[in-house]
Amino acid sequence: MIIETEKLCFSYTKGGRQILKDIDLSLGEGEVMSILGPNGAGKSTLLNCIATLLMPDSGIVRLCGKDTREMKPKEVASILSYVPQNHVPAFSYTVFNFVLMGRAPKVGMFERPKDEDFEIVEKTLEEIGLSELKDKPYTEISGGERQQATIARAMVAEPKAILFDEPTAHLDYGNQLKTLRIIKSLKEKGYAIIITTHNPDHAIMLGGTTAILDREGRLTVGKSEEIITEERLRQVYGTELSLIHMDEVDRDVCVPPNL
Secondary structure, X not given: OOEEEXXXXXXXXXXXXXXXXXXXXXXXXXXXXXXXXXXXXXXXXXXXXXXXXXXXXXXXXXXXXXEHHHOOHHHHHHHEEEEOOOOOOOOOOEHHHHHHHHHHHHOOOOOOOOHHHHHHHHHHHHHHOOHHHOOOEHHHOOHHHHHHHHHHHHHHOOOOEEEEEOOOOOOOHHHHHHHHHHHHHHHHOOOEEEEEOOOHHHHHXXXXXXXXXXOOOOEEEEEHHHHOOHHHHXXXXXXXXXXXXXXXXXXXXXXXXXX
């Protein structure tokens, strides 16, 4: 397995409310897991624990079978890339140089990027569809384009897994679909993918595994078609929702019965 957690628990303060309780999950090559849950349930917290940005109270996180407590940051970064919910630009790097920074885990200390690193960035920008913007300042492109550049930066690290924290949260509908297509293509290339989302339709479209994190910090994991039910969606979002099968696209869609 590429990502595993075992009995993972986390709270932000000692003796405070446990945000995560006994979380068990596993993800292998070419698998995708969509995590649904209400605001404040701890979806981003779970990703941060997996990415070693937060230290669990107890339990284990393993990457490629190794306990992350025994791994150096560069070793973690060689296996795992993280696409945050919203990246706020601080400097006006060109899109090319912003993406090139994703090669850091592959570049030795005090070394400069090599021709191979530049070629990988060029290839990835072309694949994502950002080649025409490579010389433009990252601060001057749209939110959707910034999200794609951030995904490209995660890809050039050549990791085995990528974590996406609500990658469509601030995007228009067209860019949401483009992002989902990129994620699906990454899955098909063998990446292990975890994505948090508030949209059940995104989990349905991506398929694979869905996990629901409830307000008590517990995770229910299973095949998407088995986990995503009307009853569970009502519990998660506190409102009536219906799943309707559409023959035109041969899948279920999630809709509110009325407003």
